[in-house]
Amino acid sequence: MGTLFVGAIVVLIVAAIIRSMIKDKKAGKSIQCGVGCEHCGGHCNHNCH
Known part of the structure; x- marks a missing residue:
């Protein structure tokens, strides 16, 4: 029973x-940088510009 509760x-x-991500x-x-695209300078993901 404890195993089910912890699981x-x-x-x-x-x-x-996952929902937060x-x-x-x-x-x-960006998941990698944790900041908005306006702060990453384009190196976090390809959609920053």
């Missing part, structure tokens, strides 16, 4: 991280 918590944490990507933030 469920781990799944929820991973899902929250997708949200940041849609907002134009």
Whole structure:
């Protein structure tokens, strides 16, 4: 029973991280830099310019 509880918590944490990464990507933030494209100078991803 404890294994299922811990497993469920781990799944929820991973899902929250993935959701945050997708949200940041849609907002134009780079996963690598963690800042918006206006700050990266084009080296984070190809969509900065």
